[in-house]
Amino acid sequence: MNHHGARAAVPVALALLALGLLLVAVGAAVGSAGWEPLWSADGTPASAVLWEIRLPRTLGAWLAGALLGLAGAVAQGIFRNPLADPYLLGSATGAGLGVALLLALMGVSPLAAAGWPGRLGLAGAGFAGAVLAVLLTLALAKGVQHTLRLLLAGVIVGMVLGAIASLVMFWVPAVLRAMQSFLLGTTGLLGWPSVSLLAVVLVAGLVASLAFSRSLDALSLGEDTAASLGVALAPVRAALIGVMALATGAAVAQVGLIAFVGLVAPHLVRAATRATARWLLPLSALTGGALLLAADVLARGLLAPQELPVGVLTAVLGGGYLLWLMHRRPA
Amino acid sequence: MSTVAIAAERLHVTRGGVEVLRGLSVALPAGRWTAVVGPNGAGKTTLLKTLASLLPYQGEVRLMERDARAWSARERARQLAWLGQNEGAAHDLLAHDVVMLGRLPHQSWLGAASAADRAAVEAAMRETQCWDWRGRALGSLSGGERQRVLLARALAVRAPLLLMDEPLANLDPPHQADWLRIVRAHVQRGGTAVTVLHEITMALHADDMLVMEGGVIVHQGACSQPATHRALERVFQGRISVHAIAGQWVALPNEYVTVAPAPDGARGNAVAGEILR
Numbered sequence: 001m002n003h004h005g006a007r008a009a010v011p012v013a014l015a016l017l018a019l020g021l022l023l024v025a026v027g028a029a030v031g032s033a034g035w036e037p038l039w040s041a042d043g044t045p046a047s048a049v050l051w052e053i054r055l056p057r058t059l060g061a062w063l064a065g066a067l068l069g070l071a072g073a074v075a076q077g078i079f080r081n082p083l084a085d086p087y088l089l090g091s092a093t094g095a096g097l098g099v100a101l102l103l104a105l106m107g108v109s110p111l112a113a114a115g116w117p118g119r120l121g122l123a124g125a126g127f128a129g130a131v132l133a134v135l136l137t138l139a140l141a142k143g144v145q146h147t148l149r150l151l152l153a154g155v156i157v158g159m160v161l162g163a164i165a166s167l168v169m170f171w172v173p174a175v176l177r178a179m180q181s182f183l184l185g186t187t188g189l190l191g192w193p194s195v196s197l198l199a200v201v202l203v204a205g206l207v208a209s210l211a212f213s214r215s216l217d218a219l220s221l222g223e224d225t226a227a228s229l230g231v232a233l234a235p236v237r238a239a240l241i242g243v244m245a246l247a248t249g250a251a252v253a254q255v256g257l258i259a260f261v262g263l264v265a266p267h268l269v270r271a272a273t274r275a276t277a278r279w280l281l282p283l284s285a286l287t288g289g290a291l292l293l294a295a296d297v298l299a300r301g302l303l304a305p306q307e308l309p310v311g312v313l314t315a316v317l318g319g320g321y322l323l324w325l326m327h328r329r330p331a
Numbered sequence: 332m333s334t335v336a337i338a339a340e341r342l343h344v345t346r347g348g349v350e351v352l353r354g355l356s357v358a359l360p361a362g363r364w365t366a367v368v369g370p371n372g373a374g375k376t377t378l379l380k381t382l383a384s385l386l387p388y389q390g391e392v393r394l395m396e397r398d399a400r401a402w403s404a405r406e407r408a409r410q411l412a413w414l415g416q417n418e419g420a421a422h423d424l425l426a427h428d429v430v431m432l433g434r435l436p437h438q439s440w441l442g443a444a445s446a447a448d449r450a451a452v453e454a455a456m457r458e459t460q461c462w463d464w465r466g467r468a469l470g471s472l473s474g475g476e477r478q479r480v481l482l483a484r485a486l487a488v489r490a491p492l493l494l495m496d497e498p499l500a501n502l503d504p505p506h507q508a509d510w511l512r513i514v515r516a517h518v519q520r521g522g523t524a525v526t527v528l529h530e531i532t533m534a535l536h537a538d539d540m541l542v543m544e545g546g547v548i549v550h551q552g553a554c555s556q557p558a559t560h561r562a563l564e565r566v567f568q569g570r571i572s573v574h575a576i577a578g579q580w581v582a583l584p585n586e587y588v589t590v591a592p593a594p595d596g597a598r599g600n601a602v603a604g605e606i607l608r
Contacts, residue, residue, distance in 0.1 A: 211441065218432050221484070222418025224385050229435045229488075230408030270423045274468050 009279040012272050016286035020062055023293040027058030030301045052191075060190030060254065061296040061310070062289040063198035065261050067205065067251040069288020072262030073269075073281050074209055074244045077216040078237055079147055086248040086262035089137045089150065089241070090157035091130035095252040097165040098129020099182050104172040123194065123253040126182075130249030133157055134241070144237040182256040185311020187296050194254045201250040206282060209243045212236050213277035258311050260318025261288050261295075267325065291317075335396060336361035336492055336523040337382050337411075342390040344374075344381050351377040352388075353546040359539075361491075364514055364524040366534035366554070369543035369566055375527040376416075376496050378543065382525065383413045383494050394492070408436035412488035414481060416497040422470025426480045429469055430456055433487030455486035458513055460506075474501035482510070486517075493517055495526045499533060511536055531563065531571060531582035542566055554580060 028050060071086035079088070087093075102125035138144065140153035169176050181188070209216075215236045218226040227233055251258070265288035269280055292310070295317060299308040338358040344351050351374045359365050359382075367375045380386045384399050384407060392399040394410060402410070412433070421429055433455070434448040444452075456462040459479040469477055478501045485493060493514075499507050511533070514524050518538070528534040535554050542550040542562045550562030560573035563582065571582045 214432075214435060214438075214441070217421075217424065217428070218435055220421040220424060221429065221432060221481075222415060224380065224383075224415045225413060225418055225484075227385055227404075228383055228408060228411065228413030229432065230403075230405040231435070232404055274423055274425050274428075276424065276428050 008273040009275045009283060012269070013279070013283055013286065016283065016290055019290045020286060020293070023290060023297060024058050024062060027061070027293055027297045027300075028054050030054075030297055056192045056195045057187050057190045058293065058296070060195045060198060061187040062293040063195060063202055064187070064190075064251040064255040064258065065265075065292025066285040066289035067198060067202055067247040068258060068262035068292065069265035070202070070205055070209065070281060070285040071244045071247040071251070072264075072288065073266040073277075073284035074216075074240050074247075075262070076266050077219065077277060077280075078240050078244070079151065080220060082267065083263070085260075086244060086251075087158070087257075089154040089245065090133035090161060091245055091248045092252055092257050093158045093161040093165065094133020094136075095126035095130040095249065096179070096183065096257065097133075097161045097168070098125040098127070098253075100165045100168040100175055100179055101125065101129075103175040103178050104168050122189075123197075126253030127249045129161075130252055131245055133161055134245040134249075138241070144234055144241060147237075181309065183311075184309035185256040185258040185314065187255050187292075187310055188307075190254060198250060198254060201246060202285065205243045205247040206285060209240060209281050210278065212240055213281060216240070216277040216281075255292075256311060258292060259315035260322075261292050261314050264318045264321055265291060267322075271325075334361045335359065335393070337395075337525070338393045339378075339382060340391045340393070342378075342381060342388055342392070344377050344386055344388045346377060346386070351546050352381065354390075355547055357541065357548055357551065359523065359525060359541075361523050362518065362521055363538040364518045364526070365539045365541055366537035367525065367527045367541045367543060368529075368531060368534045368563065369549075373543040373566070374546040375543055379494055379496050379525065379527050380415075383411055385413070405436050408490075409488070410490055411492040411494060412485045412490040414485040414493075414495040414498055416500055418481075422468060424469055425465070426461060426467055426469060426472070427452065427456070427465035429480055430461075430465075430483045430487050433484040436488065451487050451489055452483075455483040456480075458486060458516075459483040460509065475503055475506060478502055479506065482513070486513070491522050493522060493524045495524070497527060497529065499528065499530060507533065531567075531573075532580075535573070535580040535582065 068086055072084075075084040075086050075088055076082055078084075099122055102122060106121075137150065137153045137157045140156065141149040144150065165179075169179055215226065215231045218229050218231045219233075219236075223233060248262070266280065266284045268287050268291075269275065269283040273279070273283070275283060292314065295313045296310045299310040299313045302308060335358045338356075340356045342352050342355040355374075355378065357378075367378060369375055377386065381388045382392060384392065384394075384402075394402060394407065399407070430452045431444060431448065434444065434451060438444065438448065453462065456465060459482045461476065461479045461483055464472065464476065464480075469480060472480065478498070482498060485495065499510060502510060514526070517524055524537075526534070526537070534540065537554050540550070540552060540554050540559050540563070541548055542559070544566045549566060550559060552559040552562070560580070564572055569585060571584050574581050574583055
């Protein structure tokens, strides 16, 4: 009797896993010249491209999407608002500012930065910027007690850091081109180190957020009710904001500003199943992964050998879905 | 001499820079139903929330004769169930999952629901007659149906102390009568109920009444006592009066009472003038 939600959730989880695997196979097969055979003879250049470029990029896109989906579900849970998204506390603009500053100081473009040090340096700057922005938001909001104050502080931090990043780009126009690929979102810079990093953060984030899944359910009944049920609001909120900041920061640092995935993934899950947080969190991660990877495959394949910025594609698809949702459900 | 379920001493509570409770002391007896009544802004909800340890306060709250601050959150949650007004949305949760949240203080961390949990949930949902839509999402229910699910959530805690703020919101008359029966049954099982109610006639069904005005308690007494009725009529400025009808106490509005200019007399006069015109 207790498992109405769970009974519906298991097939959805299996379907999403299968979809993810299918997309990984497709993603590995889509190259600069469109469809290419997956299995060529060993030792040919084709397999090097597959192993060194396409596979990490494909897995990394799925992982980054999963992190955004998870962060979105956590954000919508703690802020008790279906329109909350992972970038709410300023992490996106913080990452943007971090990358812009590093580019301006080092005078390198990410594509020119040869090898892993350059790429990881940029990712590190983005991650540090994202985490610092969230810490700044928390400081301005004087802690996690008031969700409305947190939201406002997040908006303020986002605007101010965004303005500073724009100023950096204005002063150092050489940065502009490189920044654009970050702002539009790109999976082109993902390598194996990124993949392992994203995987570690995803597992840690899932474990940590699942530990608080009951508290998230209780929170949906209101903060007073949750507190009356023995939920310690401040520590729970702090831990979940930590999960959200780390997951978002890791994803944004690796793939740039991917729009809408974190916002839409939990909505898609809720449309398919009425699950408690225990299921909503992992299902949102699976959905986010499938969404970003599907968008990435499309972005690579649609105009091959030209490549669309994947963030543009997720924005168009996500916006379209929300519009459809809005018209289907009259207010 | 009955034991005290929950008590407060020299309670000061400030909300948004305004002192809502001003040095209030009260003791609520166990095994009885106390209704908290008073005009808007009297501090009823603030008192109830403070008793439930949901607001920061100065002074002392004693739960079961022990300082409320000395209880762990989980222990307290097993002793005291809370039903607030206009709280969460939880649109996407199933009614059964919502009621199961009432078992949170009894379950181990991440532990699955036990047979006792499921039995408590089913009993609570049958008591408020919402078992039939246990598989429906809260957002798909009407306001009254949702309120019955939320009431079942509070009952599922099986706490001896039940604190409810405006629990009758959205309930139609038959379900208001059912609610009375549910609270009465809770008290007969030895439980204690404290409710904030705007409908004075419903509040008069309680055992005791706590009449509040301006952040202090102006009267505490049995609902059947004339002194309680007079205190009620006084805090509502004579605009209601208590009558005995069909063996029950009933509060009826006095339509044509002109209110003497008090601190907010201008508003009272305007209302009276509106009625008389």
